Amino acid sequence: MFEQLKQRWNQKRLKDPRFEFLFDSSSEEEVVCFDCETTGLNPRRDRLVSLSAIKIRGNEILTSEALNLTFLQKRDISEESIKIHMIRNEDTKQGLSEQEGIEAFLHFIGSRELVGYYLEFDVAMVNQIIKPWLGITLPNPQIEVSARYYDYKEEVIPKKIIDLSFDSILKDLDLPNLGQHDAFSDAFMTSLIFIKLKSLENYQGLY
Numbered sequence: 001m002f003e004q005l006k007q008r009w010n011q012k013r014l015k016d017p018r019f020e021f022l023f024d025s026s027s028e029e030e031v032v033c034f035d036c037e038t039t040g041l042n043p044r045r046d047r048l049v050s051l052s053a054i055k056i057r058g059n060e061i062l063t064s065e066a067l068n069l070t071f072l073q074k075r076d077i078s079e080e081s082i083k084i085h086m087i088r089n090e091d092t093k094q095g096l097s098e099q100e101g102i103e104a105f106l107h108f109i110g111s112r113e114l115v116g117y118y119l120e121f122d123v124a125m126v127n128q129i130i131k132p133w134l135g136i137t138l139p140n141p142q143i144e145v146s147a148r149y150y151d152y153k154e155e156v157i158p159k160k161i162i163d164l165s166f167d168s169i170l171k172d173l174d175l176p177n178l179g180q181h182d183a184f185s186d187a188f189m190t191s192l193i194f195i196k197l198k199s200l201e202n203y204q205g206l207y
Contacts, residue, residue, distance in 0.1 A: 007023065007139055010023075010136050010137060010139050011023045011136070011139070013135040013136050014134060014135055014136050015133075015134050015135040015136075016134055019106060019134055019136075021110055021111060022106060022110070022111055022136075022138075022139050022140070023111065023139055024110070024111040025111065026111045026112055026113050026140065026141055027110075027111070027112050027113075029057055029058065030055050030056065030057045030112050031055075031056050031112055031113040031114070031115050031143065031194075032053050032054065032055055032056070032108070032109045032112045032113070032114055032115065033053070033054050033056060033114075033115040033116060033187050033188075033190050033191040033194060034051060034052065034053035034054070034105075034109070034114060034115075034116060034122060034183075034187055035051070035052055035116060035117070035122060035183045035184075035186040035187040035190060036048055036049075036050065036051045036121075036122045036125050036126075036183060037049045037050040037051075037081075037084070037085035037087060037182065037183045038081070038125055039073070039075070039077050039078060039081050040078060040080075040081055041121070043121065043124035043125050043127075043128055044128070046125075047071070047073070047074075047075070047098070048071045048098060048101070048125055048126075048129070049070070049071055049073065049077060049081070049085060049087050049092065050068070050069060050070050050071065050085070050087060050182070050183045051067075051068075051069045051071075051101065051105060051183055052066060052067065052068045052069070052182075052183035052184040052186075052187045053066065053067040053105060053108055053109060053187065054066045054067075054184075054187050054188060054191055055112075056115070056191055056194065056195065059195050059198070059199070061188065061191045061192070061195070063188065066184065066187075067104065067105065067108045068183070068184055069095075069096060069101040069104065069105065070087075070091070070092050070094070070095040070096070070101075071092060071095045071096055071097070071098055071101050072092050072093070072094075072095035072096060072097060073089050073092045073095070076089060077089055077092075084181060085181065085182055085183075086180075086182070087182075098129045099129065099133060102126060102129045102130060102133075105126070106130070109140060111139075111140060112140065113140060113141040113142065113143055114138070114140045114141070114142045114143065115142075115143045115145065115190065115191070115194050116142070116143075116144065116145065116187075116190060117144075117145050117146055117166055117186070117190045117193070118144070118146060119142055119143075119144050119145075120144070123137075123138050123142065126138055143194065145169070145190055145193045145194050145197065146164045146169070148194075148197050148201070149162075149164065149169050149173075149193070149197060150162055150164060152197055152200055152201060153172075166186075166189075169193055170189060170192075170193065173193060173196045173197070175189065175192045175193060175196060176189075176192070177189070
């Protein structure tokens, strides 16, 4: 009930009716996994550098239909951030403005459920752009893979200390680690985690 009221309030604040589609019923056939690279870890101060989103239909990861965006930077990217994602200011010169990029992202995701690893941060980075522009926050349902992984491990081995680091989850689920941490690679590996957990959960009857 509370979530429904929250969604209605969010929808009433929408400034541009062209984006009403975000509030449609979410598709049960497809979800979208996405990941961002940023100038830092503070959603209030830092900005998006790149974003990748991949549709998942059933157990199929649709990499051929992936969305990959680079954002033009108005300020210098810190050396610490460059060491993580290897994107320099000169690499973003042909990038999109934040509004252009996020508009493409919104049309890509539609009302689909969103999947991610520590998704709250990535959603906050998108909300930083759409809230002043459209008056809303992302209304899409969200699936956090680290929480799903925790529930799975807790069911298998109750009261165990569970390592929720990205590399540890990949290793434990016997999934490939691509090594490089850019937005597309992380979104792809997170998609693999989501599909593997879904198969394990179905086997155990968790969901």
